[in-house]
Amino acid sequence: MTAVVVERVGELSDQDLGDLSDATDAAILDGNGFGWLRPPDRSRLRAYYRGILLIPERELFIGRLDGTIVASAQLWRAPRNNEAQGFSGTLTAHWVAPWARGHGLARLLLQAVEARAQALGMTHLKLDVRASQDAAIQLYEANGFKHWGTLPAYAKIDGRMVAGRFYVKKLARKHKNKAIN
Numbered sequence: 001m002t003a004v005v006v007e008r009v010g011e012l013s014d015q016d017l018g019d020l021s022d023a024t025d026a027a028i029l030d031g032n033g034f035g036w037l038r039p040p041d042r043s044r045l046r047a048y049y050r051g052i053l054l055i056p057e058r059e060l061f062i063g064r065l066d067g068t069i070v071a072s073a074q075l076w077r078a079p080r081n082n083e084a085q086g087f088s089g090t091l092t093a094h095w096v097a098p099w100a101r102g103h104g105l106a107r108l109l110l111q112a113v114e115a116r117a118q119a120l121g122m123t124h125l126k127l128d129v130r131a132s133q134d135a136a137i138q139l140y141e142a143n144g145f146k147h148w149g150t151l152p153a154y155a156k157i158d159g160r161m162v163a164g165r166f167y168v169k170k171l172a173r174k175h176k177n178k179a180i181n
């Protein structure tokens with residue numbers, strides 16, 4: 001049976017960083033590289049992830065298939081000076097390597113990010129996605145994200161403008177467990 005696990009990570013071993021970079025390359029080549037149009041060279045990719053782990057307002061989640069990192073997502077919080085928007089977070093860079101799709105990793109990552117946002121006291125989670133990403137749109141809409149707007153000039157890919165869809169989800173309030181213990 002295939003073991004499917006998601007976790008929030010504060011550090012990455014060299015092996016994990018290599019696997020995450022391989023999976024990121026594949027996700028970029030597949031056509032949605034959270035900004036990158038072509039895979040950057042390996043040292044830049046490793047530096048990118050090391051940087052993410054250093055930024056307090058960014059949290060990295062990874063998905064493993066039989067122990068190997070094959071998927072990822074990030075939760076971005078507003079910077080501390082932006083107190084007015086501290087109630088919301090942004091889900092971004094949410095992808096699964098093409099060879100690892102269909103095992104439920106994307107949904108598990110989404111649930112992990114939502115749970116973390118709630119634990120941090122956030123009441124809203126935002127995201128935006130290229131209008132061409134049908135699978136992701138299906139996933140977000142099926143999980144309670146409301147489409148509130150579309151930006152026609154969202155991303156420029158091979159000289160062609162692609163629209164982006166913007167979503168927000170109101171998170172259920174996290175009740176404190178009143179049970180003794």
Ligand SMILES: CC(C)(COP(=O)(O)OP(=O)(O)OC[C@H]1O[C@@H](n2cnc3c(N)ncnc32)[C@H](O)[C@@H]1OP(=O)(O)O)[C@@H](O)C(=O)NCCC(=O)NCCS
Pocket residue numbers: 027032034092093094095096097100101102103104105106107108128129130133134135136137138139142
């Ligand atoms: C979207 C994506 C993350 C889904 O990954 P996945 O591991 O296959 O997803 P899961 O197995 O967890 O499936 C969860 C749900 O996603 C949706 N989904 C997944 N593949 C789909 C497809 N081919 N067509 C339509 N919906 C699909 C469904 O709602 C599915 O739920 P269901 O199985 O109950 O129908 C993956 O296709 C991907 O990485 N796409 C490119 C990156 C991207 O678009 N990211 C979003 C913006 S950053």
